[in-house]
Amino acid sequence: MVKYLGPKEEVPYQPKAILAIIDEVPLLSPAHLIFWEWIAEYYFCSIGEVMHAALPAGLKLMSETKVMLKESFQGEFENLTELEYLIAEALTIQHQLSLQDIRDILQRKTIYPIINSLISKGILFVEEELKKKYKPKKLDFIYLKPPFDQDLNLAFELTEKSEKQTDALLALHQLISQKGKASKADWYRAGNIDTGIKNALIKKEIIEVLPETVSRIQTKEATLKELPVLNVEQENALVSIKNGFGKGKPVLLNGVTGSGKTRLYIELANETLREGKQVLFLLPEIALTTHLINRLSKVFGKKIIVFHSRLNNSERVEVWNAAAQGQPILLGARSSLLLPFNNLGLIIVDEEHDRSYKQDDPAPRYNARDAAIMLAVKMKANIILGSATPSFESLYNVELGKYGLAVLKQRVNNQPLPKINLVDLKEARKKQLIHEEFSSHLLERIQENLNQGRQIILFQNRRGFSPFLKCRICGWHAICVHCDVSQTYHKYFNKLVCHYCNYQIVPPTHCPDCGSDALNLYGFGTEKIEEVLRQVFTTAKIARMDFDTVRTQKGYQTIIEDFEAKRIDILVGTQMVTKGLDFDSVGLVAVLNADMIINFPDFRAHERAYQLMTQVAGRAGRKNDQGEVIIQTVRPDHAVIRDVLLQNFRSFYQREIKEREQYLYPPFYRLILIIVKHKKPKVCHFAAEQIANALKAHFRNRVKGPTEPVISKIRNQYIRHVMIKLEKDARLMASIKYYIKINIDRIRKEEGMSTVRFNVNVDPY
Numbered sequence: 001m002v003k004y005l006g007p008k009e010e011v012p013y014q015p016k017a018i019l020a021i022i023d024e025v026p027l028l029s030p031a032h033l034i035f036w037e038w039i040a041e042y043y044f045c046s047i048g049e050v051m052h053a054a055l056p057a058g059l060k061l062m063s064e065t066k067v068m069l070k071e072s073f074q075g076e077f078e079n080l081t082e083l084e085y086l087i088a089e090a091l092t093i094q095h096q097l098s099l100q101d102i103r104d105i106l107q108r109k110t111i112y113p114i115i116n117s118l119i120s121k122g123i124l125f126v127e128e129e130l131k132k133k134y135k136p137k138k139l140d141f142i143y144l145k146p147p148f149d150q151d152l153n154l155a156f157e158l159t160e161k162s163e164k165q166t167d168a169l170l171a172l173h174q175l176i177s178q179k180g181k182a183s184k185a186d187w188y189r190a191g192n193i194d195t196g197i198k199n200a201l202i203k204k205e206i207i208e209v210l211p212e213t214v215s216r217i218q219t220k221e222a223t224l225k226e227l228p229v230l231n232v233e234q235e236n237a238l239v240s241i242k243n244g245f246g247k248g249k250p251v252l253l254n255g256v257t258g259s260g261k262t263r264l265y266i267e268l269a270n271e272t273l274r275e276g277k278q279v280l281f282l283l284p285e286i287a288l289t290t291h292l293i294n295r296l297s298k299v300f301g302k303k304i305i306v307f308h309s310r311l312n313n314s315e316r317v318e319v320w321n322a323a324a325q326g327q328p329i330l331l332g333a334r335s336s337l338l339l340p341f342n343n344l345g346l347i348i349v350d351e352e353h354d355r356s357y358k359q360d361d362p363a364p365r366y367n368a369r370d371a372a373i374m375l376a377v378k379m380k381a382n383i384i385l386g387s388a389t390p391s392f393e394s395l396y397n398v399e400l401g402k403y404g405l406a407v408l409k410q411r412v413n414n415q416p417l418p419k420i421n422l423v424d425l426k427e428a429r430k431k432q433l434i435h436e437e438f439s440s441h442l443l444e445r446i447q448e449n450l451n452q453g454r455q456i457i458l459f460q461n462r463r464g465f466s467p468f469l470k471c472r473i474c475g476w477h478a479i480c481v482h483c484d485v486s487q488t489y490h491k492y493f494n495k496l497v498c499h500y501c502n503y504q505i506v507p508p509t510h511c512p513d514c515g516s517d518a519l520n521l522y523g524f525g526t527e528k529i530e531e532v533l534r535q536v537f538t539t540a541k542i543a544r545m546d547f548d549t550v551r552t553q554k555g556y557q558t559i560i561e562d563f564e565a566k567r568i569d570i571l572v573g574t575q576m577v578t579k580g581l582d583f584d585s586v587g588l589v590a591v592l593n594a595d596m597i598i599n600f601p602d603f604r605a606h607e608r609a610y611q612l613m614t615q616v617a618g619r620a621g622r623k624n625d626q627g628e629v630i631i632q633t634v635r636p637d638h639a640v641i642r643d644v645l646l647q648n649f650r651s652f653y654q655r656e657i658k659e660r661e662q663y664l665y666p667p668f669y670r671l672i673l674i675i676v677k678h679k680k681p682k683v684c685h686f687a688a689e690q691i692a693n694a695l696k697a698h699f700r701n702r703v704k705g706p707t708e709p710v711i712s713k714i715r716n717q718y719i720r721h722v723m724i725k726l727e728k729d730a731r732l733m734a735s736i737k738y739y740i741k742i743n744i745d746r747i748r749k750e751e752g753m754s755t756v757r758f759n760v761n762v763d764p765y
């Protein structure tokens, strides 16, 4: 962490002189810089990596930037300094230079002031700058000059002879009275006007054209004037939330699906806006939450802007500037946390348990929910974490009294929670009451719901057709040549696809090992589920929502709209269907294979399985009547399944948290995962052993490994894990980070080790 030293303190290094200031106005506030430093220090990365993640491309000069001479430059070297001369001369020989080339030529690191000076002297240009650098968007606006703006009839006297000019003025007047002002483009469209007419009116000094900077950011008008009145439970929750805020605590809002968490967010946001402060609304994934965004837009209109991945560079710069200039509400996924708010009053973290808040690659490997807590502290803002199925960390913090708690137990209008039924897959198979992955009971219930005109959602946590192509004779199965994972068969493309590196091959007709043609597909992906459904329910309208069908935002949007308009009867999907869909007439939701979710090799598998199944179940029966949920499993007695069935999150939490404590897992212990990668397995393992042994010497059995992860090779890189389990002790944490750093530096200096990659992931879950 950089320390801000007072005037009398010793500086431990020789500071360098400031040669030039690149930006006239600072890009971010000192408070935000301190926040960046916290991220870098906590998540074990450089502040440069944080900056890189935060700054829109339009605001940074990248190392790939190419510098070139302007064509107009004819060798006028006279007015250049010695350093400027060196660059200009080099460019007369070489067509272009990278920033690194320039550093080498000048034998110095600080080169931007010199480049900027050469740019301002009109000698060179930066290629990337031309392509990417932000320019404000300008539009021409048409104004009536005085006195015509007061009395249009005076103008008509001057245009008497031209009907076209008179019509153009009428069109202009109408536009101005409708919209307040008229852009040239709007005016041209409105009245069949062309440049000739415009110029004639300018010449008569009736109108003038003024260019103005306009925003690229699209916002909507607020259309919802009145909000539903808070019910008693919501009122009480609001009191609890404010209580927590009053004590300076983050507050966990634990509300079942459909209980009106959003209504409370709106209430809190409105209060924050009234105090003249900004609101940051964090969502796990923007693309999958259009419903919520539309709802908020209707309430807040132009006060809200959405920061999403489809914005181009210029739009990103404008969002950045808007945040710095006090835009009331910014809504976005995890990276919006890094925007330069100038007066943040409230942070809302919706679906706080969601894994998408964690960034794994590249660094900074931060968890936006946890970092948001720190941002709230640094900016003295309130923060609320909302979820129907909170993370264990947050619940534990409530237990410790670090977080406040507000609870919503009832769905709005007292709709009952859906009824959950289990199907024992083993039993069904024994009695032959099964067709492919569907139990007879599930097929009957689907038919019944179709008959009643209700919609159905089926959840399968695996895309593609079949996850395994296997030889019955010798046991060979299709594995990606670059990764240590089986390739999934996709029937639509007739390809075997690796879901880690996207490597694709046409499936072999004969076993590559023994030559037999006894190749079988095993397992069910969403594509196969869809196919089976089409065979059974021949007249039903069936659609699939997964990564393959939703490659574009439009694809996603189309499926949602079709489902809403009831052009789809049955929707099959991966976990996309668990998020933010707010449908009115879903009668049945089914989890086709719960075991696949529960048996995931991770200490949070149970927590996630519970969350996932509860979220899926929450899609059923939202408006008029009680919905129905069917969970198929081979282990109906599994404790997690039992808890989901009883919809008792508390008892589930109480049991699981004991195991976490017993096995030294979060929230009781901290985890740091060191991921070692190299293209040679021996080098990879050796490097992992070296770091593990070095750390074990100081931290003993807190260090585990190296181990070979379940997937031990991805994209031709072999992988080893070294896991550290640490007591919650800030000094211990700082000390182990220090040892990790010096040992990585040491190992990488050894012969043949410079290409080993060490990714350090703090809180890697």
Ligand SMILES: [Zn+2]
Residues within 6 Å of the ligand: 471, 472, 473, 474, 475, 476, 511, 512, 513, 514, 515, 516
């Ligand atoms: Zn074979």
Ligand SMILES: [Zn+2]
Residues within 6 Å of the ligand: 480, 481, 482, 483, 498, 499, 500, 501, 502, 503, 715
């Ligand atoms: Zn692969």
